[in-house]
Amino acid sequence: MNLPDGFTLDAHDALPLQVATRAGFAEWQQAQPAAARAWAGAQGFDGSPGTALVLPDADGGIAGAVLGVEDMHDPCAYGHAPFALPARDWTLATPLDESRRAALELGWGLGSYRFTRYKAPLRAPARLQVAGAVGETFDVLAACTRVRDLVNTPTEDMGPDQLEAVAREIGERHGAQVEVIAGDALLEQNYPAIHAVGRASHRAPRLIALHWGDEAHPQLALVGKGVCFDSGGLDIKPADGMRNMKKDMGGAAHAIALAELVMAQRLPVRLSLLVPAVENSIGPNAFRPGEVIATRAGISVEIDNTDAEGRIVLCDALVRAGELSPDLIVDFATLTGAARIALGPDLPALFANDDGVAQGWLDAGSELRDPVWRMPLWRPYLRYLTSGIADLANAGSKMAGAVTAALYLERFVPADRPWAHLDVYAWNDNARPGRPAGGEALGLRSAYAMLKARYGG
Template sequence: MKLPACIELADPSAATPVIAVRKATLDETLAALDPDARAWAKANGFAAKPDTWLLLPGDAGRIALVLVGIEDARDPRALSALPHALPEGRYRLHPTLGEPIAPADALLGWGLGAYRYSRYLKPPRAPAVLVLAHAAPLAEAAALLEASARVRDLVNTPTQDMGPLELEGEVRALGERHSAALRVVAGDDLLRENFPAIHAVGRASHRAPRLIELTWGDREHPALAIVGKGVCFDTGGLDLKPSDGMRNMKKDMGGGAHAIALAGLIMDRQLPVRLTLLVPAVENAVGPEAYRPGEVVATRKGISVEIDNTDAEGRMILCDALALAAESAPDLILDFATLTGAARIALGPDLPVLFSNDDGVAAQWIEAGDAQHDPVWRMPLWRPYLRYLKSHVADIANAGSRMAGAVTAALYLEKFIPDGQRWAHLDVYAWNDTDRPGRPRGGEAMALRSAWAMLKARYG
């Protein structure tokens, strides 16, 4: 079990106690404290609003205990404000007072709140440490925290250090850790191996495009394919993005980061599936070899695609990877992609958009999202909108209208899914625009925990 430095497994009795309080139970909690503590809380106006806290003084200038306002004790982020708000030191959950927070949820939330990306800039201080007892069942929460940090680290790393080759290196290291098999098809070999759409998008970059394929698991187990968009930087291609739209495009491999992290979770927790991870990794660059608007691009499935917009590149690389995933007829295909701005316009940055051709899979994921406080929101595969992707020179266009952009992108992907094949697609932002408790600015794992819970319920 791998734990960050902000979590310690030890006898917690010597650590400063933390009492989680809801507004509805504040008076009851304060009544259990001594009169001086009650008076201090009242004098400081502590009202138990979520993500607020109060230090209660003890003898000799020590902190006697901490009150923290929460909304829901089952929300893993209930304590996420504390690691960088409290003075450096060791803290523990109070064993009897306040709202009961499960140790696993405390570990996850504390770790999410403590995270800071530090590859290039050292954080100004260390986070406070949460001390938990050895006996608590924490292994799964630790694995979820590690997976979430992996998404954040991958997305936060700028393209100079996280191009297609480096993304391959991340998958290779994960495969070696879990004795998985790895296959990589790169550069012009993509044409020889029939991945022409991936090649078309990535051919303009000096960094060779590639398809990264990892396989793991027992052949007797149900087959699961996970596909992630790995556009390591997106200029928009010849349909160039404006500067503000390009500023954070190091995050355009966020779908690939989610897929890699979820695959790591599956292998770490030994989920009984036969796993295939597919990450098409490219840079959508501008150069003499850049693919052009109006070109007709071949695909692995044999569907010809007219390029309406070179900035609709994610669906181009995904369609070849989805076609490969479907060839083995797995029980389920999941894909993750930072695919459309339209999804963000519709639901904002915090709600990933779910599309699925299977009501049962969608319902399982939505239910898991509610239970894990890691939601998804389903939108329709409204097939009449395929008219917006009509081409007069090819089987389909890769774009064509501002109408229902997230829906038409999902419909495009569905064209590469065979009839009867279960499939779910998550259009995810993978980013926090501002700092919030448990959600530091930068890369973010979204619906990763709920995806794991859904898969565990389905196959565990």
């Protein structure tokens, strides 16, 4: 069995690992031998979150260790362990119930993660002993790792063609069908908005579609913004705004990873994954401010700003999703800086036209410590998307940027179909335990839990 970094099945040389909280430190301390109590006191260990203490044996070796955590249900509470402890095998000695054990294993895996494609890590993580049947927790960890790897990879190695290759590999492994419409075929098959955004790149724009599952099951459509690099187009970004735009396919990374997780856990759905994959480049045939472009829905769109391109590629994909008559449409997109300014980098903005779907996602986020925050589809703000020469403008105001972007997308979703949109940052600016700097999965675990509760699995 191939295990992720930070795990082992062999407990032969594993040392005992305990878990303590500051609130329960006195109880932990009373259960320890006198020497361990004295050592913890000498080190000033009191179970504070994010701490770890190696316990010595009588011969100067290691007898075990204890982790200080706060919220035992939060995976990231354990994220410091793999690199705070010596790089050897550990086995859990503190009894934890199933949910806390799952949080520990997931957090250990998240904390063990390093992006190693171009640079070898300085050291290996400590390894946690796990049972042979690792199941759902490791599938969730693989989904989070998938997002991180895709977002961290530079565009030269993660353009539209490489995103297609990832979808094909996943599809082949799970028995899914994958179809791709690329280049001028997008015009022939009526995806003009996707083509308009991606036509200036040397790599052809495309719509990647993956289909899986029993046709008798409810149809679930997942859509992800796949802008593999965003220069801003002719409304070019400044250098600091363009620096990390390899991550502008973070929505696609989330949708791909969630689709992979749904298939791995075999949720009883008929799944369709739709990823409009483009590079928003500058060239002689780049789309221009002031142009009016066609969309699959037949809605004409005036381009106010070429840097508001994510909603342009998503609108064609959302129309295609609606044509499937789905039970639910969920899209992910690194769509607006306004969402990050409003809610910060860790709290994705959730928009939904269905209260049940929204509440299910919110409840799952609270339970799993993978939160999202609901924002309003305040339809009076559609006035900020008014065009004098087209049905709709793609931008036009600095007011309520995340709301107006969501309202734009809603115009392309069937009114009678439940739909949820997550405006996600997909990035950690600074390294923290369990959250290394770079690409990050946000709202993914709670999205899966919401789907699992909705469809059973």
